[in-house]
Amino acid sequence: MTASIDTPASRPSWREAMLVYLEPASLRMLALGFAAGLPLLLVLGTLSFRLREAGIDRATIGFLSWVGLAYGFKWVWAPLVDRVPIPLLTRWLGRRRSWLLLSQVGIMGGLVAMALGNPQQGLFAVTVAALVVAFSSATQDIALDAFRIESAVAEKQAALAATYQTGYRLAMIWAGAGVLWLAAGAETAPAVPAATAAATAAASAPVGALYQNNAWMTAYLVMAASMLVGVLTVLLSPEPVPIAHTQPRTPGEWLKQTLIEPFADFFRRYRWQAALILSLIAVYRISDIVMGIMANPFYVDMLYTKAEVAAVTKIYGVIMTLVGAWIGGVLSMRFGVMRILMAGAVMSAVSNLLFAWLAGHGHDVNALILVVSADNLAGGIASAAFIAYLSSLTNIQYSATQYALFSSLMLLLPKFVAGWSGAFVDQFGYATFFTSTALLGVPVLVLVWLAGRMMPVKSGTD
Template identity: 70%
Template sequence: MSETIPDQPSDSRKPPPHSGVNLSANAPAPSPADRPGWAQTLRVYLEAPTLRMLLLGFSAGLPLLLVFGTLSFWLREAGVDRTTIGFLSWVGLAYGFKWVWAPLVDRLPIPILTRLLGRRRSWLLLSQTVIMASLVGMALTDPKQSLMPVVWCALAVAFASATQDIALDAFRIESADTPRQAALAAAYQTGYRIAMIWAGAGVLWIAARAEVPNAGAYQHGAWQTAYLAMAASMLVGMLTVLFSPEPAARVLAPARNAAEWLRTALVDPFADFLRRYGKQAALILGLIAVYRISDVVMGIMANPFYVDMGYTKDEVAAVTKIYGVIMTLVGAFLGGVLAMRFGVMRVLMLGAVLSAATNLLFAWLGSRGHDVQALIFVVSADNLSSGIASAAFIAYLSSLTNINYSATQYALFSSMMLLLPKFLAGYSGVYVDAYGYSNFFTATAFLGVPVLLLVWLASRMKSPPRP
């Protein structure tokens, strides 16, 4: 079960001279004297690891909407009821349980591929291939005629996408020193959101253009064309993997038996986290579990909401999938810069406040009817807030990991981030059918209130130094 990673320069993980910023979980905000200049701060976005993370972020962001947001629009247009759409969001629980197989991705070599590409890139390429094949399967199936094949293909996309996330998170963490993690997180989010423009607006735009005039409101052929185009778009990530260097990694000692391998792969990563944080671990895990709960629970019903409010494919594509995502990119960039300048925990609190508050705007939007101008305003505020929160949260999660177990520990954190929210989101359709959209959006805003207390408590913790 061992593998050898080519030697890298011994100082490949050392921070550059005068890097000046410590983004460990509870590091104090940098003092004005220690803060890097704006030019030095912005220059990190032009470095090769940051640019690679932009392209790999695209590969990571592409599958998500295709099995959640855009799929819910497709299913609603095909006549699938809101309750069923809500329960189908449980496909996303694959992301919530990825920590189960993360140790395999962290340590298990893939025959031939790992020898040729290295540990991280081999798992990235394999998962991307499965995503592409499964998207083709979704494209060739009509949910109006048979829903289950679409569900099975969506499950395959979700599991492969979660596996890609495991390998990619480790790839990102191992590709740069701690001070640059916020910038890599921002670049990742930028690529991720660009992919969401393509997987959101692009799908709707392609489907709208592929429709045959006067052939009915729902046409499977149009959606088939759109999803085949999305499958081909996975080539961006696959080519990036092939032309990227394998990040520096330590040689894994061979396990003497299966029990020792299970201990080092499964037990040690979790024991390391509990040992380093002790009683504080419960608070950290609680914060991770609920930080994005407002956005995730609300997001499942966003596209059915747009359909039921009478917005067209072109309107949704232009406002929510292009303009809105651009605002998220601005928020991600701003969040990364603010985290480097003022510390992660302060921006984490700002993101928590904004994420909860902007859900109330959707409740207001539900009372406006078909109002495109109001939609633009609400989507702008919501996506800007989401970008700030996401960049800070990714940097926070990265700061908690031990480089020796980066894939497994980050998978645990990011899985916990989605597990409870995705479970609650499964009942979102039932709630909307019973109480209406406005009450639903208001309720999701109040879900974010406990998050503020947890961020405040976490900011007061004394964090151990990152290994």
């Protein structure tokens, strides 16, 4: 049948909409969302804080963010994850869980290598290790998105998206605030006794002079161990009921079924509307992603200490992220994904303007609390609605490949543009940069409005 994500056949009550969060599939997605969110900041946002503290210039940090393009090209190997079994491992765990476990081992190994590296002495080695983490993390995303989509009916995908997003955001807090807290606590001796003295010392010392690599090594090793949350969840979770596939008789049929058919299916279902959908996916998170690369260098240059950034993002970031993800999931089920998608796009752009205000306001922890809280609330709402929207577009027979295409496209253009963010800041300053990222959200509003006027979204179970 054909169904619309904005006009469900049977709208759940408020009680039913909230109780779905306590179902086993939702709780599993909370833990697996944590495993998915942990590596992202460690190769992007948190790494940029570490590199800036080590004295690496902003332009180099911006270009190194292209490590994240691995997430933008994961659709290339997604068909293999969707169909190719791993010897021995797939027989033991099943198709989805075997790929999840293999990718998680790769993430842990890459994080250990990043921990043992020193960007001041060997930036190339740290970059290669970050690439390993990014590639393994992108592979985990492919398998996990398919695992999530195949774990519940379409009507419950918004709830799974919300719990997944909650776990994902909690991991980003741990990989952002947590790693800063760990690194600050692992320093051999306090560089300065208080935050005011820290600002004075940082202003007078050469960039990178206060960097302590051993402290970062400890923090990254703890992050590697934190991936055990995902490993244990994979080992204890049931494999989703596999989708029956017609077995190809020739290599040519295998290539067509594995590499071509998932993409052909999407264009057959949406025809000319596919261009609009793909355009929306390509730019929906551009404001947040482009801005995010320079957020941590901004904190360093504004003389916020690791302890200050960690405290603000850990307390207020966690609270507002949970609130945002919960609100986004519940409201998407009650009022439709497209309305919440529009609200999230507006809020994300506006929150970037707050960063522009903070750049002119100066070092102020209370102001940082306000900005981080608003940013996390907007991000939680937008992400929960967007994940539900992407999930609704997939055909369950090709869930891994099609979702990988969508989530890759979501990152490809923003990550490429973000690579120039450091050079832009050097030329025009932080306030102009943050304002520009907010303006990038204007075309998003137009595309969401146009997509909302489309015909009802075609279910992949037709």
